[in-house]
Amino acid sequence: MKVNTSLEHIAPSYRNLALLDDKQRIISIYTDRWINYPEVSSIRAVVRAVYEMPRNIQAQCILVSAQSGMGKTSLFTRIESDIDTLRKRDQDHGGCISFSMPAEPTFSAFEDVVGEALGVPIGKIRNGRIPNTFSRLAHLRNLRIIMIDEVHNLLNANRGDQRKSLALLRAMSGPPLSLSIIAFGIDDAENAIRDDDQLERRFEIYNLPDWREDEKFRSFLAAYESILPLRKRSELSRSDKVKFLLRSSKGITGNIVKRITRGAVWAILDRKEAIDMECLEKAAFIPPYIE
Template sequence: MKVKPNLEHIAPSHRKTALLDDKQRIVSIYTDRWINYPEVNSIRSVVRAVYEMPRNIQAQCILVSGHSGMGKTSLFTRIESDIETLRKRDQSHGGCISFSMPADPTFSGFEDIVGEVLGVPIGKIRNGVIPKTFSRLAHLRNLRMIVIDEVHNLLNASRMDQRKSLALLRAISGPPLSLSIVALGIDDAEFAIRGDDQLDRRFQIYNLPHWKEDEKFRSFLAAYESILPLRRPSELSRKDKVKSLLGSSGGITGNIVKRITRGAVWAILDRKEAIDLECLEKAADIPPYIE
């Protein structure tokens, strides 16, 4: 009789996956995962608080910046989900629109994107004055917040288009609309917002720092390990593995996750069922496809 493995090291909701065959488990490992940790949890809480604030003459705005690969786009998606959940719980909550700034953001393209997410052309913006069409639509839909990813792309625009786009954001976040803006981008995002002094003063800035060897990082590793369908504990928070992961990743979340997921696949292929240092070293290479 086959004995079931002890899966107490895996979160209860993920234990069934560990009993699947190798190929199914590998597919599960490569599936995008969300791990909530203190920095992002704090930012999500702040965004929810701002969303539920009474309207002010000048709206409270938030800028989240971090090195590429620190998980800001995943956070963007999670913020969208958080706002939608709040709206479903209470229909009186204001509306929210979200979009990503294009890589080459001309001002007319910016106008078009806002119109696309609203589903209606908003009209042309002149001298930072919001068109009546947009104002009426924002009022009818009770818009409360705009969430923008890749806001650092504003720096790719011409100086004139950049000024116009910032003037638009300033007008949107001021009366009469007073919409809160949540912007996310890489480190350069702060320079984009600081191109307009009035707008800059409305933003509270939060950073996603690189990981370092501390309890927060060990907790993150333990949480990630608890969702991996490996049949033996990997003890990723052990000192030698922490050192290996930080040394190979530069403290970048995306690089760390890549090492762990590839290491987990190697652990299955090598019949170890736990990520050891050799698996982490082999994770520099993409594991082969399993037939």
Template sequence: MEADLNLEHILPARRSLVLLKDKQRISAIYEDRWVNHPQVALLRATARALYEMPPRIQAQCMLISGRAGMGKTSLLKKIELDLEVIRKRNAEACSCIAFSLAPDPTLNSFEDTIGEALGVPIGKIRNGLVSQAFCRLAHLRNLRLLLIDELHNLLNVGRIDQRKNLAFLRALSSPPMSLSIIAFGVDDAVHAIKSDAQLERRFQIYDLPPWKQNDSFRAFLTSYEGTLPLRYPSELWQQEKVNFLLSATDGMTDNVVKCITRGAAWAILDGKERIDLACLEKAIDIPPYHHRFDDEE
């Protein structure tokens, strides 16, 4: 069948999925996958540049902020994989660790979280300063960078604990550690960083705003459509579909993806093999495809 269809709208690595049975294709549609687009490609490149910079006395850091559902955690995991690829290609490359802040991060829980990420206790943090044991361990492991998710949780504790946590971040990015930090969080994370003048100078802040009607959003839709095993192009970049998606999802990446994937499932169920406006309108509901295929196989 593949030879009889023009599948240029699908990425080459995904075209064989078109030959699967409908139930299998729908399962493939719902699988989590990374979709690159210019906005995140720039942030990934910036993170790689930060990782490969020579150490500085005051480490350069970056904060990626945005509303919940804009794909920050997925981006963190992708950046972590990017840095792992660099490390594997170069035996002398520095290492990094990734972790999420606890919902109410006291200094003790901050210490425990980093210890878990390293696989060993790091020693007690005193007055926001890193322990000698942590410094020695970081040196032995050639630790260069920290990836921290949920940075906005810094504001979920009292002012005293907030000040201690911010002091600890300063200590991590200052001598003798001088670790670069790539942090992720909702808008409150920006307020946390800006509440400390020294940290604000060290952090470059990047925003992941909700999608709007622009070329970047159309590029994202085109890239995502390329992963869907539908036999005909959906042309999600068309104006009426762009209008609907932005209206129905408030421009949040997670909601856009849900709408598209459900719309693609409906396209298979309805025999259309392309996502039209009716499929997107039906995407408010999860397609009941499981019992539709009870007699299959």
């Protein structure tokens, strides 16, 4: 297909998508994309720094908190990929296991998800002591980091199970294993670790704030626009569009991305090839399927 419009507004690696037919472009728009921005970039860098640190008696741990919809789970997945890349570059680097805290986090359920992440049952944990099975496997695999998503679910546990789970995390991050725990959760996730003073002191807390009208948000919008296969500039960072997106999304990343992706599809369906205000307004509704 020959397209006469300049595609310089699209990042070079995505320009070929703008040459596809409408249906293929719409499929591309709905495909999850990763956009790096300063807050997530700095958290990724911090985790890599922790991964590269020599083992200390008490490991450095990190808690990433954010409102639901701010992209913490996408960041979790991206950091998993970062660690895997570092591991492949140097086999002497430590290993990593990851899992999500169960929605109903009984201590038995916690034991089970740790065992599933390792690939073998770890045995029953008593008095916060690490089972020999877990210790041996951690040593054999040179385990360095444990990543836990949805750590705020600990708040759903009864008092006894919560204390047992925190004691286990404290034991994992202390000697002799000294594993760094990288935890993710919604805003009240900090409360999940506060009941254990020793454990809390090991955590450094990072927050993904809601978006507001500033240069960071405009840069994020410009970056997102650069990966959309639209054949004309949308100028999403223009003041009226910035204000509309913040107002309609309440500053939540997931809501913003939904408006932009749907708006991009409407731009194709309406033969505009750029997201205008009408497209953003219509993006409150799911665009129809096209044959």
